[in-house]
Amino acid sequence: MTLETRPLVLIVEDEPSLAAVLVDNLEEEGCRVRLARDGVAGAAAWRGEAEEGHGAVADRPDLVVLDVMLPSVDGLALCRSMRAAGDDTPVLFLSARGLAEDRVRGLSAGGDDYLAKPFHLPEFLLRVRAMLRRRGWGDDTSRRYAFAGHAVDFRTWVATLADGRKEPLGERELGIFRLLSRRAGEVVSRDDILDEVWGDDAFPSSRTIDNVVMRLRRTFEPEPAEPVHFHTVWGVGYRFTPDPAPSPGVHTAPLTEGGGA
The missing domain is CATH 1.10.10.10 (Winged helix-like DNA-binding domain superfamily/Winged helix DNA-binding domain)
Structure with a gap:
């Protein structure tokens, strides 16, 4: 795949060692990665206004990996603000707080998934793949x-x-x-x-x-x-059917809005 045909993942994480591991592994998975180290930089990167060494400034992410406890603006507040602005980019929260009420708080803030630290890297990658797949990304997907x-x-x-x-x-x-x-x-x-x-x-x-x-x-x-x-x-x-020529053997029927097929 070329650069333009890979999903862009934004990581907002202030722990350098963890951020480096996530960046390396996601890039090995074939993703483009943009990294932000605090909530303010994360908001700008989410809107496509800035980058930190990865990805094109004009691109907006296909998935956001968001730490909950961040300098300047915490992850929950950042997610709420983006949801309030109408942005529905999938969000995977990462947090050292893994109690049931913490997970509920994250999902209530607009997150799509929540993973407690420390976590197994294979599980993280599986969750990322699943979220990108639901977003429509696949190995044969173009832009x-x-x-x-x-x-x-x-x-x-x-x-x-x-x-x-x-x-x-x-x-x-x-x-x-x-x-x-x-x-x-x-x-x-x-x-x-x-x-x-x-x-x-x-x-x-x-x-x-x-x-x-x-x-x-x-x-x-x-x-x-x-x-x-x-x-x-x-x-x-x-x-x-991209080609409008009729396909034999397939019964095509119109839908009325609200009607089943």
Whole structure:
């Protein structure tokens, strides 16, 4: 993979030895890494305003590894402020405080996962992989996907449509699009979508998934009621066809918003 096709992980950690270990191992995993050593620097790096030796300034992270106890601004306050600003980048908290109430406090502040120190490095890496996978990252993932005159930028979450208009995509829309485009031409089951886009601990209804697909159709399809790209395969899941030529043997049906398939 080239530099532009690797996920960017922001580490906000003030303990130098631990930070060095995390940086080295994440880079070995194929990630780009940006490091900040206190809450103020972490906030700037999170917004893509600064770097500390890793990653491009213009990039925003795909995942934040955030120490709870930090100089200047603690990790909980930093996470709350970013969530209040509408940022939903996944956050993995690290903390020497590992009681149940500490974990609840971290998750309540907007964290997606919480790992108590000291921890086993393999467990940390597994959690990072899982969070990036739910974000839609994989070994075969690129930063941009083009089809039928449209282009989707996975870094900026913006679709440039064939007529030149730009449309922002939400997290679920981007996640489903990334999964379907990565497996273009295949039937992708609802279970696969749930595992990769929502994760093991979420239980969205079929209607929720259908509504996200409907939004993708409204964005990309010439006639959303007669889709040529985002097909419903009854009783199974969905199939994405970049080439609008009909695929024999696959029953395609429109969705009505709020309706199942």
